[in-house]
Amino acid sequence: MTNSADAAGDHESYDLAVVGAGPAGLAAAASAAEHGVRVALLDGAPQPGGQFYRQPAAELRAERPQALHHHWSAFQHLLARLDAVRERVTLLSDHHVWSVTGGSGAFAVHALTGPDQRQARSLTARQVLFATGAHERQLPFPGWTLPGVVGAGGAQAMLKAGLVLPGRRVLVAGSGPLLLAVAASLTAAGATVPLVAEAAGYLGYARGARVLAANAGKLVEGAQHGATLLRHGVRLRPRTAVVAAHGTDRVEAVTLARLDAAWRPLSGTQWRVPCDAVAVGHGLVPQLELPLEFGCHTRRLPDGSAALVVDAAQRTTVPGVWAAGESTGVGGVQLAITEGELAGLAVAGQNTAPRSLLRRRSRQRAFADLMAARHAPGSGWTQWLDDATEVCRCEEVTARQVRDAVAELGAADQRTVKLLTRAGMGWCQARMCGPAVARLCGAPNADRHDDGAPTRPLSTPVPLGLLAECDTNAPSSEGAPR
Amino acid sequence: MTRGPLDLVRARPEPPFEFSFDGEQLTALPGQTVAAALWQSGRLAWRRTRVGDRPRGAFCGMGACYDCLVELDGVPNVRACLAPVRPGTRVRTQRGDGHDELR
Structure with a gap:
């Protein structure tokens, strides 16, 4: 894989531009390139891997980055496959894609790069694949803007990349399977986690027994996190939420409350727990700015968020535009890799995908839907x-x-x-x-196929001078206005 | 023995260096972002909000929320969770939209 940080000549042109080098984007780039497709793989981070495989910077010289990871070997395998087809894959790290324009056969992908993201770089591609991932869903509560209240995924990201903790006594709260992973990482890294407050109940999973049985690996993973937490004496409290954070210039304590099935706090169940940080998140929502601006249709997930509509070959509703991973519905790393494989094959014109891959996708998708339903905010x-x-x-x-x-x-x-x-x-x-x-504003309207959120013409802030220079019909390849 | 994140991944980082935060000398490890270096020093806040003048720091940790904006070598509105810290970097608490002195 060529890592091309310098702007190349005018009108770089590729068969496929993959936006996002997380698990789905890596798998898509690998499988497409293995079938002869010339791929540009763009990502905002300095290293490939996405949020899930975020690693310490090279200068931190971590001998065992996998100590903070699950499914590390799958990542190594993807990197090895990409390396084997490196003459056909150009990795563009530190490239923040802010707009994709054009249409099937001739897309222009516009990115910002450079130390302060003020250099423009554009390339053309015949097809585009969005593997834009997800970000954390946040629900406000009194005190949630206090320093020390951080996203659960945020605490995880800062730990994986910078090897730092927000405090010594970190309470974990919110909803979704990420909380267990975060609590396990925090405790392994030396923090004390007094409690994991999960707003949903775990009993609901029992209603999906068949789906669970078909996804035994997920149970093992959950059990591993559970074992880590048990070993460190961390209590997991279902149907419990942080309903307030207290402190003046930073969080010093939280108030917890028991919840009913609709996530209403039950009166008389509140108690206070001291802590110096709170890692909070309520699941993940697909990150869709770029594909929405492009007019890709969305569907509503069981938890109310919007995800891209894709067909069996991972095509979106816009010709020449494909999607894989969390952008098509949050389902975790394994589903993302499966979808990336399938998308890459389809882009390469391999019309008969292996049956095993297709079966794996539907099994993992069923688990994702069960999970989304169980952790949907009440x-x-x-x-x-x-x-x-x-x-x-x-x-x-x-x-x-x-x-x-x-x-x-x-x-x-x-x-x-x-x-x-x-x-x-x-x-x-x-x-x-x-x-x-x-x-x-009221319950989301089920008739709409989007979530009512207005689309954004730009997915990341762009200097005005740069916008003025940008001719979207014939993308220029460089310019560094300030 | 207190185990920290560095022990967990058996990190043998390159030698630490100094940078300044609001005039105070702090230590960072090569490869860390501004936000990570500030967390390591026990600081969680490096911005005051425009309306309520309230303290803020890193929240999403991945460049999406813009809560961690900071002034870096005189340039305001830099995301501390993405920007790498370098020897001698001057970090200052960002006040308001970072352009108060223009008013």
């Missing part, structure tokens, strides 16, 4: 907000302001709330507050 979480809770972290918009916009000004969707309150208008472009604001 509507009652809004009861733990108080008037002053900031819902939108960027624009500092409170729950009271959002509720007033809905109840008194008649806002019925996220977009109207944004126009009235600025919630979702800030730096993160509603990645953090989007699911919360959508819920505060």
